[in-house]
Amino acid sequence: MKTLVWLREDLRIEDNAALHFAAANGSLQAVYVLPEGLGEASRWWLHHSLSSLAQSLESDGVDLILKTGRVSHVIPKLARKLDVDQVVWNRVYSPSGMEIGRELKEQLNNDEMPNRSFNAQLLIEPGKVFNKQGGPFKVFTPFWRHCVQTMRIDECLQTPELEGFSHSVRGDELDDWGLLPTKPNWANHFPDHWSPGEEGAHKGLRSFLAAKVNAYNGGRDFPAQDNTSKLSPHLAFGEIGPRQIWHATQEGINGGWVDAEHGRKFLSEIGWREFARYLLVHFPHLVRDPFNARFSEFPWQDQPKLVSAWQRGQTGYPIVDAGMRELWQTGYMHNRVRMIVASFLTKHCLTHWQVGMDWFWDTLLDADIGNNTASWQWAAGCGADAAPYFRIFNPILQGEKFDKQGEYIKRWVPELGKLSAKYINKPWEAGANELDQAQIKLGSTYPYPIVDHKQGREGALAAYQQIKK
DNA sequence: TGAAATGTTGGGGCG
DNA sequence: ACGCCCCAACATTTC
Numbered sequence: 001m002k003t004l005v006w007l008r009e010d011l012r013i014e015d016n017a018a019l020h021f022a023a024a025n026g027s028l029q030a031v032y033v034l035p036e037g038l039g040e041a042s043r044w045w046l047h048h049s050l051s052s053l054a055q056s057l058e059s060d061g062v063d064l065i066l067k068t069g070r071v072s073h074v075i076p077k078l079a080r081k082l083d084v085d086q087v088v089w090n091r092v093y094s095p096s097g098m099e100i101g102r103e104l105k106e107q108l109n110n111d112e113m114p115n116r117s118f119n120a121q122l123l124i125e126p127g128k129v130f131n132k133q134g135g136p137f138k139v140f141t142p143f144w145r146h147c148v149q150t151m152r153i154d155e156c157l158q159t160p161e162l163e164g165f166s167h168s169v170r171g172d173e174l175d176d177w178g179l180l181p182t183k184p185n186w187a188n189h190f191p192d193h194w195s196p197g198e199e200g201a202h203k204g205l206r207s208f209l210a211a212k213v214n215a216y217n218g219g220r221d222f223p224a225q226d227n228t229s230k231l232s233p234h235l236a237f238g239e240i241g242p243r244q245i246w247h248a249t250q251e252g253i254n255g256g257w258v259d260a261e262h263g264r265k266f267l268s269e270i271g272w273r274e275f276a277r278y279l280l281v282h283f284p285h286l287v288r289d290p291f292n293a294r295f296s297e298f299p300w301q302d303q304p305k306l307v308s309a310w311q312r313g314q315t316g317y318p319i320v321d322a323g324m325r326e327l328w329q330t331g332y333m334h335n336r337v338r339m340i341v342a343s344f345l346t347k348h349c350l351t352h353w354q355v356g357m358d359w360f361w362d363t364l365l366d367a368d369i370g371n372n373t374a375s376w377q378w379a380a381g382c383g384a385d386a387a388p389y390f391r392i393f394n395p396i397l398q399g400e401k402f403d404k405q406g407e408y409i410k411r412w413v414p415e416l417g418k419l420s421a422k423y424i425n426k427p428w429e430a431g432a433n434e435l436d437q438a439q440i441k442l443g444s445t446y447p448y449p450i451v452d453h454k455q456g457r458e459g460a461l462a463a464y465q466q467i468k469k
Numbered sequence: 470t471g472a473a474a475t476g477t478t479g480g481g482g483c484g
Numbered sequence: 485a486c487g488c489c490c491c492a493a494c495a496t497t498t499c
Contacts, residue, residue, distance in 0.1 A: 221470080339470070390499040391471050457472085461499060
């Protein structure tokens with residue numbers, strides 16, 4: 001039997017349900033259709049991920065055929081040309097991902113082309129989990145408790161034995177897609193930090209479980225430390241699946257080399273990813289609208305100057321600026337700092353969370369529709385199980401708590417490199433002498449705060465009053 | 470997966 | 485010695 005495998009957010013060979021199914025039923029070929037609306041940073045990652053996957057597939061005689069256009073046209077047409085017996089794929093749990101899948105299925109059914117979809121993206125099939133009232137969970141803790149207690153996670157699939165079949169279809173050339181930035185090449189330093197592809201994903205998981213996970217609880221909150229898994233971009237592109245992470249971690253716990261408490265905490269972060277996608281399936285409007293409808297009336301303000309300063313890492317709050325610059329230079333930001341910069345944008349700057357979400361979408365290598373949506377709504381206070389709106393992060397205190405010595409700040413904001421720990425999170429409080437010695441001239445080498453913290457906080461609370469019952 | 474404001478307590482200075 | 489006040493230090497409430 002000949003199968004066409006449509007690859008999507010599952011750019012891997014191991015534990016890939018659709019690919020495994022195809023391989024178990026004979027020979028196959030693979031196709032990838034360029035999705036619409038990718039962020040700029042994601043395009044960089046995608047280029048390298050596709051290139052790496054194509055190479056792995058090629059060694060088994062399987063081509064990764066690249067196509068552009070409407071999936072429900074491209075795939076059925078390709079299936080006919082290749083004269084396959086069936087088309088298979090893994091589902092993408094997002095409103096547009098599911099819509100595209102439905103459309104394709106309908107077309108294939110009309111064509112009487114056998115087809116089948118699988119779950120390789122999530123531990124939990126979102127449509128199968130409900131609370132005692134029969135509705136979808138809206139709070140993470142009970143959701144995850146329920147999942148951990150009731151779900152049985154199947155073992156990972158065996159590495160498939162791939163076999164291609166000959167054909168004469170020509171796909172696009174990856175280079176012609178122009179996914180890589182040219183001038184300016186803002187991705188210049190990305191390769192110093194990342195290795196896209198399935199191999200890089202597994203290396204990351206192994207080194208995390210071998211050396212970092214046992215300090216995860218606690219360590220993960222300190223951005224200067226390398227204590228997180230950094231698997232997010234690999235997960236976003238499906239170079240590794242949550243099931244593989246789950247079993248590798250459990251194996252570590254059972255074998256005694258992964259501390260159970262830390263391991264479970266790490267897996268609960270995988271749980272947040274599950275929860276985010278779960279929410280998107282049950283509440284598809286989340287992508288654009290606040291989960292808490294009251295926030296439709298929130299007096300968000302148009303603040304182009306503040307937004308621009310935020311994007312460039314020029315807010316005058318060192319921890320915020322460090323985060324935004326880390327994001328720009330590496331395509332990534334430490335999670336603790338993501339919360340701080342999101343709070344600053346939505347609260348101190350009263351800027352709509354969608355503005356932040358769009359910026360993250362474009363600049364993050366791990367941009368993921370579920371995580372991005374749920375997390376921005378969480379930070380803004382309007383999401384499911386969100387931080388209450390009045391929980392306003394103080395960027396000075398957060399910096400002093402999580403980057404006391406300013407090690408992280410100095411890495412990304414070098415112009416503050418000589419400032420003492422005492423003032424590193426509030427340079428405007430340093431005396432003229434101290435600033436001189438550190439070669440800082442406020443207002444020229446580094447900005448004054450663009451919003452006064454106290455005023456920002458009070459402004460946010462006043463705005464919140466307007467939508468409170 | 471906060472922070473600030475407000476309330477309470479208890480030790481010590483001081484008349 | 486006593487009462488009063490001040491104010492850390494901690495706890496609770498509020499945003």
